[in-house]
Amino acid sequence: MTCSIPLLWVDDPPATACPARPSEAADAALVAQLQQGSEAAFRTLVARYQDRIYQTAFSLLRSAEEAEDVAQEVFVEVYQTIGRFRGEAALSTWLYRLATSRALKNRRRTRAKKRFAFFTSLLGLDNETLYEPPDHAHPQALLEGRQQLQLLLAHIARLPDQQQVAFTLRHEQELSYEEIAAVLETTVSAVESLLFRARQTLRKHVNPLLRNV
Amino acid sequence: MSDSAARSNADEVWDDLLDQLATQPKAQPRPFFYTRVQARLAAEASAAPRPKPLGWLWRPAYAVLLGVLVLMLSGDGAALRPAAGAAPYNASPR
Numbered sequence: 001m002t003c004s005i006p007l008l009w010v011d012d013p014p015a016t017a018c019p020a021r022p023s024e025a026a027d028a029a030l031v032a033q034l035q036q037g038s039e040a041a042f043r044t045l046v047a048r049y050q051d052r053i054y055q056t057a058f059s060l061l062r063s064a065e066e067a068e069d070v071a072q073e074v075f076v077e078v079y080q081t082i083g084r085f086r087g088e089a090a091l092s093t094w095l096y097r098l099a100t101s102r103a104l105k106n107r108r109r110t111r112a113k114k115r116f117a118f119f120t121s122l123l124g125l126d127n128e129t130l131y132e133p134p135d136h137a138h139p140q141a142l143l144e145g146r147q148q149l150q151l152l153l154a155h156i157a158r159l160p161d162q163q164q165v166a167f168t169l170r171h172e173q174e175l176s177y178e179e180i181a182a183v184l185e186t187t188v189s190a191v192e193s194l195l196f197r198a199r200q201t202l203r204k205h206v207n208p209l210l211r212n213v
Numbered sequence: 214m215s216d217s218a219a220r221s222n223a224d225e226v227w228d229d230l231l232d233q234l235a236t237q238p239k240a241q242p243r244p245f246f247y248t249r250v251q252a253r254l255a256a257e258a259s260a261a262p263r264p265k266p267l268g269w270l271w272r273p274a275y276a277v278l279l280g281v282l283v284l285m286l287s288g289d290g291a292a293l294r295p296a297a298g299a300a301p302y303n304a305s306p307r
Binding site: 043046047050051054059064067068071072075076079080148149152153171172203206 | 223227230231234235237243254257
């Protein structure tokens, strides 16, 4: 089955049976138009990638507000720096790289703020009540009471950064090992190792039944 | 239950869990995402700092360096040098 992807569209792409992933050739043409300053090309880029970038950020942050913020930052950065994009990596790789690195940076900043707020509250330096950001448990997990899925998501959030990114890109974004290696700027065997360790840790924690395997 | 049966059962549970993760409803940005990106771009463009005239002067290192240069060129350093005609210091009391 052949699947043509229009280079430019103004409204949201129509729902078709074709895979949502555009070819590298279509992306290269889009980049060329972006570098010429085409507003329509930028609109197309956002329409094409906004869901994936938002989902990636959401998977790493589990906060709709922070994911929105990161996704916006990614597209603003792309707009501002597209002139320097030389095409060493695929456009999608570059976008995923920006999204994951910004999401992790965002999370580190939030954790540091929380730690600082905790210590200042211990020292009694402020009388404000500690702000706990809402815990956005996954809608499906809430709806169907899938405690195991909730538990899995909670433990994914506790994985080391690189393992979490690799696991999320593999199991939520369904990227290939090669694509993940490109995003993380590492080798395929390093990705295999990251995923192996992530799965091992998660299996240990998620279900007692899986513990001995 | 044998060890191998438990193992395969655990594998099934794990695979099922990964399937649930992959097939969960995907989070999506709120409508009009592009409009908000445009607004952010416009806000960043208007907030971009313009270079101030003599902006480098505001950097402490440059300001200190400038101060030292002014002092050196103003001749105030002459007070620190011995006068040309002054007798050299005699270490011997006699």
